[in-house]
Amino acid sequence: MKIAVCIKRTPDSESRFRIAASSTAIDEAGLKFDIDDFASYAVEVALQLNEKQGPGETVAIAVGPDSVQETLRKAMSMGADRAVQLKTDAVPVDGLAVAKALAAELSAGGFDLVLFGKHAFDTAAGVVGTATAELMGIPCVTAATKLDIANGRGTARREIEGAAEIVEFALPAAVTIDEGIARPRYPSLKGIMAAKKKPLETKPAQLGPVRVRVKSMALPPERPAGRIIGEGAAAVPELVRLLQTEAKVL
Amino acid sequence: MAQVLVFAETRGTSPRKAGLEAVTAARQLADATGGGEVHAFVAGPPGVGGVAEVLGQHGADVVVIVEHAGMATSNREVVAATLAARAKVGSYRAVLLPFSAQGREVGPQVAAKLDAPIVSDATEIKAAGDTLVVTHPAYANKVIATLEVTAPLAVVSLRPSAIAAAASPRTARTETMAPAIDPSAAKVAVKEVIEGGRGKLDLGEAPVIVAGGRGLKAAENFRLLEDLAAAFGNAAVGATRAVTDDGWRPHSDQIGQTGRQVSPQLYVAAGISGAIQHLAGMRTSRTIVAINKDKEAPIFKVADYGIVGDVLEIVPALTAAVRDAKARH
Numbered sequence: 001m002k003i004a005v006c007i008k009r010t011p012d013s014e015s016r017f018r019i020a021a022s023s024t025a026i027d028e029a030g031l032k033f034d035i036d037d038f039a040s041y042a043v044e045v046a047l048q049l050n051e052k053q054g055p056g057e058t059v060a061i062a063v064g065p066d067s068v069q070e071t072l073r074k075a076m077s078m079g080a081d082r083a084v085q086l087k088t089d090a091v092p093v094d095g096l097a098v099a100k101a102l103a104a105e106l107s108a109g110g111f112d113l114v115l116f117g118k119h120a121f122d123t124a125a126g127v128v129g130t131a132t133a134e135l136m137g138i139p140c141v142t143a144a145t146k147l148d149i150a151n152g153r154g155t156a157r158r159e160i161e162g163a164a165e166i167v168e169f170a171l172p173a174a175v176t177i178d179e180g181i182a183r184p185r186y187p188s189l190k191g192i193m194a195a196k197k198k199p200l201e202t203k204p205a206q207l208g209p210v211r212v213r214v215k216s217m218a219l220p221p222e223r224p225a226g227r228i229i230g231e232g233a234a235a236v237p238e239l240v241r242l243l244q245t246e247a248k249v250l
Numbered sequence: 251m252a253q254v255l256v257f258a259e260t261r262g263t264s265p266r267k268a269g270l271e272a273v274t275a276a277r278q279l280a281d282a283t284g285g286g287e288v289h290a291f292v293a294g295p296p297g298v299g300g301v302a303e304v305l306g307q308h309g310a311d312v313v314v315i316v317e318h319a320g321m322a323t324s325n326r327e328v329v330a331a332t333l334a335a336r337a338k339v340g341s342y343r344a345v346l347l348p349f350s351a352q353g354r355e356v357g358p359q360v361a362a363k364l365d366a367p368i369v370s371d372a373t374e375i376k377a378a379g380d381t382l383v384v385t386h387p388a389y390a391n392k393v394i395a396t397l398e399v400t401a402p403l404a405v406v407s408l409r410p411s412a413i414a415a416a417a418s419p420r421t422a423r424t425e426t427m428a429p430a431i432d433p434s435a436a437k438v439a440v441k442e443v444i445e446g447g448r449g450k451l452d453l454g455e456a457p458v459i460v461a462g463g464r465g466l467k468a469a470e471n472f473r474l475l476e477d478l479a480a481a482f483g484n485a486a487v488g489a490t491r492a493v494t495d496d497g498w499r500p501h502s503d504q505i506g507q508t509g510r511q512v513s514p515q516l517y518v519a520a521g522i523s524g525a526i527q528h529l530a531g532m533r534t535s536r537t538i539v540a541i542n543k544d545k546e547a548p549i550f551k552v553a554d555y556g557i558v559g560d561v562l563e564i565v566p567a568l569t570a571a572v573r574d575a576k577a578r579h
Contacts, residue, residue, distance in 0.1 A: 011389075013389075013390060013507055013527070014526060014527070017389055017392050017393050019393070026389065026393060037508065093395075093397060094367055095358070095368060095370070096358075096361050096362065096365075096366075096367055096368055097367075099358070099362065121389070121390060121507075122388060122389055123370075123386070123388050123395075124370075124371060124388065124390070125368075125369070125370035125371060125386075126354050126358070126370060127357070127358045127361070127368055127370055128358075129358075130354070130355055130357075130358035130359060130362075131358035131359070131361060131362045131368070134330075134358065134359045134362035134363065135362050138437075139437035139438045140355070140359075140438070141438055142354055142355050143351070143354070145501070155441075158351070159351070159501075159502045160351035160352070161350060161351055161452035161453075161454055161455070162445070162451075162452045163443050163444060163445045164443070164444045164502075165323075165440050165442070165443055165444075166440070166441045166442040166443075166444070167438050167439060167440050167441060168438070168439050168441050169437055169438045169439070170437070173437075179501075179508050179509075180501050211367040211399060211400050211401045211404075212367050212368075212369055212397055212398070212399050213397065213398050213400075214395055214396070214397060214398075215383065215396040215397060215398045216395075216396045217388075217393050217394070217395050217396070218393070218394050218396075219392070219393060219394070220387070220391065220392070220393070220394050220533075220534075223533065223538075223551075223552050223554075224554075225551070226538070226540070226550055226551065226552065226553040226554050226555065226556055227554075227555065227556065228545060228550060228556040228557070228558055229555050229556065229557060230557055230558075231557065231558045231559050232557070232558075232559035232560070232563065232564065233559070233563050233564050233567035235557045235559075235564075236557070236564060236567040236568050236571050237571060239539065239555055239557060239568065239571075240568070240571045240572065240575055242555055243516070243537070243539075243555075244575060247516070247536075247537040247554065247555075249457075249458070249515050249516040249536070249537050250482075250516075250572065250575055250576075
């Protein structure tokens with residue numbers, strides 16, 4: 001199968017964040033960036049499908065400045081065959097604009113399957129995958145926790161509130177990948193060496209108008225320091241009293 | 251005057267809490283921009299139009315009802331196509347919807363169909379002239395982003411529980427509309443719905459969440475949390491990633507950076523140390539209670555009320571006390 005995986009570069013989610021002097025972005029100094037976790041699951045799913053189903057091609061695609069080249073190399077070191085950078089000065093927070101750039105690139109690509117992470121850690125908006133599929137006019141399943149492909153059709157499982165759905169669709173299709181579907185492989189030394197020689201093409205991103213912008217960013221207010229009201233079951237009556245009279249939640 | 255179109259999400263023929271919250275948010279946005287009408291959109295199996303009255307109670311002036319026997323299970327493509335068709339015929343400033351499992355699919359589809367910009371997971375919306383100013387917690391709630399959307403029509407999805415559903419009663423006019431596409435022609439077909447704990451409250455909607463971590467020591471001890479949740483009567487049970495990774499609880503119960511992000515009225519963390527990834531999923535809860543044997547555990551830094559000690563001893567005592575308090579009401 002010919003599979004495209006759309007990936008994003010995001011900072012390590014365990015970082016302590018500071019706001020940049022511009023107050024419209026985080027301060028990137030000292031942060032470690034890598035392929036987003038959900039995107040790495042999508043790469044793994046693509047690689048496993050092509051390994052299982054015989055000859056195929058896995059293409060990693062990212063929108064962004066030249067720093068995404070490192071992320072695309074990471075996907076190729078995991079096993080993707082080639083990569084495409086859709087170049088912009090910065091990745092806009094306008095998910096529909098990003099989707100337009102991806103759809104413009106993917107529509108002519110002849111892909112059987114287009115994979116995305118469920119969302120990326122930074123904005124967690126979950127717009128790009130679903131909007132790209134809609135712009136391409138292909139079926140889209142969001143947040144799949146299981147994906148099987150056979151005879152040109154796909155079956156996926158997705159979790160909804162309090163239940164799960166089993167859905168079916170025809171290829172070509174787009175699927176956004178949730179956690180738990182596959183453990184992403186670590187690139188081998190051989191993979192890292194090979195990735196340096198794999199083709200990485202750079203093209204301008206056709207974003208169209210960008211209509212969502214960051215006005216400001218701030219750190220959330222600290223929660224007021226809590227208090228320990230006591231030890232052991234003896235403290236329970238006091239807790240219940242506070243829940244009733246102070247927090248008024250009981 | 252700006253009219254606002256809102257997807258009032260239902261399941262079966264019942265309104266969902268997140269849908270009512272979206273109607274309230276639409277009412278507030280319309281009132282803040284000159285008091286235009288709120289048009290609530292419902293789509294589902296025959297009978298779903300019965301929610302019109304409760305939507306009117308929450309501020310809908312018009313309820314647009316789409317009923318079709320083929321929509322017994324949620325059909326996002328039909329909802330998105332029909333909602334977008336409705337958005338085109340009105341003079342709407344915004345289309346609002348919940349950032350739920352269904353809304354996550356419907357929102358971007360509607361935005362793409364309308365070529366309208368979309369902002370997801372909003373906790374607040376304000377209008378300033380031609381611009382909507384939307385608050386969106388980013389980087390797993392560690393950063394609060396304020397976004398500006400400049401377009402005549404924008405799509406905004408709302409974080410469940412961020413805006414409380416509120417009464418703004420009126421008698422809504424109803425209109426009916428046919429599905430824009432035949433439900434049987436949807437590109438993605440729902441073959442099966444596997445109910446996980448029918449009748450249980452969802453983590454995104456429960457006013458109270460009782461969550462457990464490794465401190466509970468064994469999967470079977472989650473029964474103590476089920477008992478506590480039952481005593482509250484309006485509670486759901488969640489878990490940390492460590493616990494879901496170990497298979498003590500289903501993956502869908504995980505609260506944290508990579509799981510569900512919740513903001514209940516009351517969050518009880520039992521045997522949870524408070525790793526930063528877990529805090530990212532629950533720190534916006536209104537009141538936090540922590541029960542942990544280690545008084546240095548980071549969970550106590552975010553907890554309004556803490557008790558140090560053995561969860562296996564304290565949780566049953568709390569269950570009894572809550573049951574008692576509820577009985578006296």
